[in-house]
Amino acid sequence: MATRITEMVDAKGKVDEAEQVLAAVEGTDVNDPRLITESKDIQWAVQYEKKNAVRWRDLLLGRYGGQAGTHTFRRLILGMGTQAMQQLSGINATSYYLPTVLIESVGLSNSLARLLAACNSVSYLLFSLIGIPNVERWGRRKMMMYAAAGQSFCYVIITICIRYNEDTSISFETQRQWAKGSIAFFFLYYIFFGIGWQRAPWLYPAEINSMAMRTKGAALGTATNWIFNFMVVEVTPPGIASLHWRFYIIWTVFNFVFIPTGMSHHILTSLHR
DSSP: HHHHOOOOHHHHHOOHHHHHHHHHHHOOOOHHHHHHHHHHHHHHOOOOOOOOOOOHHHHTOOOOOOTTTTTTHHHHHHHHHHHHHHHHHHHHHTTTTTHHHHHHOOOOHHHHHHHHHHHHOOOOOOHHTTTHHHHHHHHHHHHHHHHHHHHHHHHHHHHHHHHHHTTSOOOOOHHHHHHHHHHHHHHHHHHHHHTTTTTTTHHHHHSSOOGGHHHHHHHHHHHHHOOOOOOOOHHHHHHHHGGGGGGGHHHHHHHHHHHHHHHHHHHHHHHOO
């Protein structure tokens, strides 16, 4: 909603209409002093972004004008990086294809796989709500680091369970037990992701970039997310068919790498203070 109001003020110059929208959202009158102050703040931010906007050419060449010394390019990369990490955590390898994963990797029937996928979606939604009131209390980086550790652990167990589920040298009943174990950790993976990675990467690009770079940073972050989303979705079906249980090692490694990545970012940030 805030983005839409800013767009009305910026690209279309519809300040009066934007104030009416604000009044409707806030449940107050357009003449409310608090609303007038908020409107002026938005108008000032829009004008500031226009005046201090960094050109793409200067950004790529490392020339930031008034933004020099604020690590503009580094902030941009960090915002894009969190969006790439969200996809490389393996969420859409299972989110888009969970029934396929449960059928081909775990060996469930079509109807049971779809039922479990539906149950998992409800669980995912409920645990995603935990991150909303706690994101300010826990902090974006800590949420993502701890969640990445949990996700990596889940994929380790999933990989092991599916490895033995596909092992024809053991009895069918034993295979079924390993399969059931992997299902539990698919559900647990979604809990970690819902709490730590569902929202924080979307906040990061808009917050970490300076005001003059906010629009470009958010745009590049979103583009990065969807590019990596497309890549993950494209490689998942052939990856499962070709690599079988080894396919899940990829997501185990990626999630594990995100932990020291977050720690190194914390150290670099502390050194620059």
